[in-house]
Amino acid sequence: MIRLNQVSKTFSGGTTPAVDRVSLEVPDGEICVLLGPSGCGKTTTMKMVNRLIEPSSGEILIDGKNTADYDVTQLRRSIGYVIQQIGLFPNKTVEDNICIVPDILGWDRAKSRKRAAELLDMVALEPGAFLHRYPRELSGGQQQRIGVLRAIAADPPVLLMDEPFGAIDPINRVIIQDEFLKMQAQIRKTILFVSHDIDEAVKMADRIAIFKDGRLVQYDTPDNILAHPANSFVSDFVGGDRTLKRLQLLTVRDAMQADPPRVRAADTLKKAAAIMEEHGHQSIVLVGPRGRARGYVSMQAARGANGLVSENHETLPTTIKPHEDLRTAVSTMFRHDVSWLACVDDDGMYVGYVTLRGFTRLLSETYRDG
């Protein structure tokens, strides 16, 4: 747990504080994104945690212990640090870069080298091919992966990341962000993450801290920041399309109607029409003998028609998995010009459906609550 208690910083020669009485708490295993325009004090706040910048007043506690009580190098060795410029040491191999902190902590060499190989495996870089390369022989994306591995090599409970993915091209950035989130799900570090990109913040954060002129203006979950901005600065900063951004915070599961009505191949169209009538639906999904989604029947085709479902169904244009986000779902709907999607699990079993109307209702619920 990281706790900042009324932390301020005034640089020598400055009249106004760069960071002004900031208090916030990051629970164990969560990512807190410090967000704001340049010069808002977010980086200064982060650097006060590992005392690259000494606070002018206030206290910072890590797991209840005041950082001012640590020997400064000992403190830094217990905190992972990733910077935008990556800062891999060009004179060292990938292996030696990863093992820097374990080495200065005096770990057994065999143990730290084994750990380096395991870490590389985690980010899908083949240890045999990469351990003995030099940084200049890697792409930017590969270098930053190593930068992150280097920060967690000695298994510090806390990680500071200063716009870590800012210098990476958009395509690779998304890949590395996803990879990092997957890794974080396993390693559960407590992370302070500086960013100026609201989309990155929404994607990475468990909590977002929005800064303006050295002050913390709002500290909340991404969904609350987007749904209930504290003031006009925050709502301007998160953007006019903030409701659309919320789509990527919600998963299909959140909006899904579970245990939906369904028909089987042997059912008659008459029965299908009756079920649709009963639920007020315009179409119904046909499932196979074990429950796999096989197609659908529309009200138009079923009403007043005779015959079996097996002879009169259409194929589903597409399906979606419950763990995907609503942004993907909406995009899929628009692409296929449909207003509902059948949800299937990893085995292809029909588990529910989502509709555009359902999304609207879900998103507006929060506003009514507020």
Place this chain on the structure above:
Amino acid sequence: MADGVLPMLTQLRRNGAHLGLFLLGAWAWASGLLPGLLDKWDDIAFLGWQHVTLVAISGGAAIALGVPLGILLTRPRFRPIGDAALQVLNVGATIPTLAVLALSMSLLGIGDSSAIFALFVASLLPIVSNTMAGLRAVPPHLLEAARGMGLSPRHMLLQVELPNALFVIYTGIRTALAINVGTVPLAFLIGGGGLGELIFTGIALNEFGTMLAGAIPTALLAVLIDFIMAQLQFWTIPRGVNPLR
């Protein structure tokens, strides 16, 4: 066919080199140069050894003092005077080595010690200034990353700063040794001995052979020392920061 051309050229070049060497030897013998040199072999060996000793002592001392001095002047504590020191060194480097020798003699009198001192001063300047330049050119984000991870100043110097500055430092040492070896013959003028004795005697007596007996080994020695330094530079600088590899 195409892959046969390169080995052929290599072969041709090697044969050419052998042939050239043979012709040079033949000419040297026929013109009486080689027999002349062999006559003076004892002198050459004795003075050559003196020559190497001068280089080793003055150059070694310059490296031993220059590199630590350059490191010291880039430490935070001395950073304010670092710039001034660099200016002084750069001005110092413009003084001709002959003038340095003369000044040294006026200070320490005639003999080995004044020669060694002058050579030491002349070699010190490029080593200190290159050490400083190399250390200052280490990108600041490397230092930030190192500090942020909890490297102590000593760790930073040994594991980050020096390895990344090493190429520039080596370049300074090579320049210094080139100046040193080239200046040693002049050391004879202030009583330092060395192969300069043969060169200047040859000139004074108008003895072509004597002069060459000093000049040729001096030239070979300069080439040899630079070659050794180049090898050291190639093999001891980590591959990741070695532009030669």
